[in-house]
Amino acid sequence: MKNLEKLLEEHNLTREEYERIKSILGREPNLVELGLFSVMWSEHCSYKSSRIHLKKLPTRGKYLIQGPGENAGVVEAAGKAVVFKVESHNHPSFVEPYQGAATGVGGILRDVFTMGARPVALLDSLHFGPLERPSNRAIMEGVVSGIAGYGNPVGVPTVGGEVDFEEEFSHNPLVNVMCVGIAEKEKIFYARAGKPGLSLIYAGAPTGRDGIHGATMASAEFGEETEHKKVNVQVGDPFREKLLLEATLEVMERDLIVGIQDMGAAGLTSSSSEMASKSGVGVDLYLDRVPLREEGMTPYEILLSESQERMLMVAREGKEEEIKAVFDKWGIDAVVVGKTTEGDRFRAFWHGEMVADVPVKSLASDAPAYERPYKKPNPDETWKESWTRERDWEDALKRILSSPHMASRRWIYQQYDHMVQTNTVLLPGAGAAVLKIKGQKEGIALTIDANPGWGRANPEGAAVLTVAEAFRNLACLGAEPLGITNCLNFGNPEKPDIMGQFVATVEGMKRALEFFEVPVTGGNVSFYNETQGKAIPPTVTIGAVGLVEDYMVIPRPGRVEEGMGIFLLGWTGRDLGSSLYLKVVLGEEGGRPPEINLERERLLQRELIHLAREGRFAYAVDLSPGGLLPNLAEALFHIGMGAELSIETEDEEVYFLFGESPSRALVFASGDLEAEVPVKKIGLVKGERLTAYVNGRKKIDLPLEELKKDWENFFPSLFDR
Amino acid sequence: MGNRKVRFGVVVFPGTNCDRDTYHVIQDVAGEEVVYLWHGERDLKGSRVVVLPGGFSYGDYLRSGAIARFSPIMEAVREFAEEGGLVLGICNGFQILLEAGLLPGAMLRNRGLRFICRFEDLVVENDETPFTLLYQRGERIRMPIAHIDGNYFAEPRALAELEGRRGVVFRYLKNPNGSLNDIAGIINPRGNVMGLMPHPERASEAELGSTDGLRMFLSAARYVRES
């Protein structure tokens, strides 16, 4: 072999890993085999740094049907299976924002429909660098139009998401996409190969040289030579995806296949070896039969290509022709490219000649697992007296509302078709999304949340807060959480500090989920979000699915009437650290994030769910981030009426107006409201102005329209001049 | 003809994505009969109203609706239209009717170049078509749009002809996309082929925010029943 050092470096394998490969094979690997191990043992595919920690997460729950380990997780709702998962496409979106985001959507859709579910919703969590810089604007514009350019044609509504901005994302933007699908409970499909002797059918786009080593690219830092890796950009074809989706659901409907897996990272290699490994069989692949897009492709390239819009299925005995006929009807190529075998070998042939021969399990399940050294971060405990000084609250309110962190996201979501499939009962704009399930009384509520600002200050606390926030968003709609999926975005895990952030985050998530008794059903880890040594803040993205008992009576802004009371539920503490107020008004980063008392949080959420289901309030909103005043103003924009507030507080005013204490919600209701948590009536819905008296003195008096204009225009004025 | 159900046909092209929504509304909300019509066939299966639903036929590659116009089913639709059959094109279906020459004009990219999905207010301009019998002229209705190529264009003479014969059926109250004369929907001279960019099937159930679109399906059904 030519210069081994160089070869290993190119394949992102360590010397020890190479030795391990040699001892598995009992010989030196050939180049093709080295390629196989390189992708399958990459961080992206093998979770080698994260595996031992992820195992700690709770994966049991009363609604759980399928936990982590399959293409997507599954919970039960309204007698149906809800299949969902979130995945990152961070690196590709930095290299080519439009295609990176588009193919991210394509990939997560396939993860859901491979399980036999029809995708019914997409959500996305996006993090970019500050928009003052044109390069960041270009990335954001590309990502948003890429999501639209893929999701819209496929006909899956993008019903929600979140977007925020921090300096560190300038070179490592985050694009986390979540997909939710619905299947019949008894018709879920898994990545299984059945038994020996079955045909492997390749369906979808022909294979090109796309994204060879995409998985390894996602497993390394960006450095000087990122430039040449750019050739790996993949172009998405949403039209083909739509056809692939319909054809795949049809072969499932007709019960023609045993198992199926999409060809995502590490393409043909991972899909075939993973299915075989789960069923304890071997696999033979005839690479010369794989449909190709480019001339002169080698076995190495065919095995590692990450071309989009491809599926690998294991046919039921004798059903090959019927399967092909279904795909043919939809205009999709389908060919037999291999078969399952007795034994445990993964073998690939090229015109009859064997080009790779390794144990299946060595690729799929025996990748090394590392217990990387870690050093847990010290939480930021900063707290300053100066923060609490009284200021011009009107000015603070205006600045927060028109800041990129809080301004209306309409410019984004109106580029997404969020109504196709006619299930979207609660449109984007006013909190979590609600979808109806046709033919049922029940619906599902969906939300995705992340807060890198908290993560930077205290990763463990951030994980707890983010889980609580996601569930609170659901509770405001009367929805009980059924399960979560998550995406963990970090820097280089080989650095003990970063690994420490990761461990802390997982522990926080575990603590919160165990407390709420809600399982993780799957997720994704994205490491190496680091450029020239500078890492992103640890960012945990939580995607949650909740059950709505009756979608006809959900709280919504349209139900609020003039004269209704505005009630604050919950506990207000002294939580200003890492808040929007600090960041936007005082220009200070960091500070001790809010403290959360999980018992109180649970009480609040129970009350919200109970009151919502009883129809006791018209609308409710969660207060973080931004705090009470900005979130109230935003709620009023959706309601279309003003309010008169009268607030009494013994503490410094800023805590009440802009503090970000969790375990609180604002509720709009008529009459009196009684609850098992502290309730304070703070005002009335009224007129066209927002006025607020604090301890008897008028502090805010603004026409709602004026506030709304700046909130609405922030993104259009940046992008649509 | 009593209360016999009217059969609608919903055409499915590769890339159509509102077929199931349209089918659902016709069957479960309007209570009529409905069948799918496959693009590769020529049989309209006895449909009395043919609907070309929204979506991205052939990915909207080349131009929106440009490739779908060559489908075998479109030959049947053309003949059906020539015999006076009712044809309704929604969004991508409208674009296909334009490309096929069954309606005049063409679609350009939206003025802002972006896809727009949101509710729009429309004015009903013509309540004498088979599709708008149940609306009132001048009535304001709300329906969602969801498109990137909805900027209607026709050359001046064609536009004058269209306006002259009251061929504009719906106009936007606030033009979202640059359409000439705020046009949102038009009908052919014979009055049996209509196309519109807004989605009536997304405005047919109260929980989705509007029921203003439902009357379009009900109106077509009534027209067929009474003719």
Added chain:
Amino acid sequence: MKAKIEVFLKPEVLDPQGETIKRALHTLGYETVKEVRQGKVFYIDLEDENPEKVIEEIARKVLSNPVIEDFRWEIEK
């Protein structure tokens, strides 16, 4: 042989894409740009005895919409 077909909007048809690009170019300081119009170009490989006829037909019937577009084509070799 290789053919190239260009499809472009008729002069009287407003071109929203070209307009936007022009404005962007002005913002970037390219103020000497007076007008931008965007079109499509198709590069076609074909093996045909009568390429002129085929290409003309494809351009006219399939690739362009006569209501808004014109086209031109050439055969490269």
Added chain:
Amino acid sequence: MKAKIEVFLKPEVLDPQGETIKRALHTLGYETVKEVRQGKVFYIDLEDENPEKVIEEIARKVLSNPVIEDFRWEIEK
């Protein structure tokens, strides 16, 4: 003066549009078509003392995406 810039996908990059058009042409009976690739063309009017430089720059920096596209340009008169 008038300039024309063509922007096209690099040969190794997938072109779903071209692919779909090719399939449609085959269905319509144009089976002698072996490949279709779609690109963009920009017609630019400008008055500049150094048009070559400006056009090259616009093509490279604004109109094409170097990650997946190449371009060529010409000045017509």
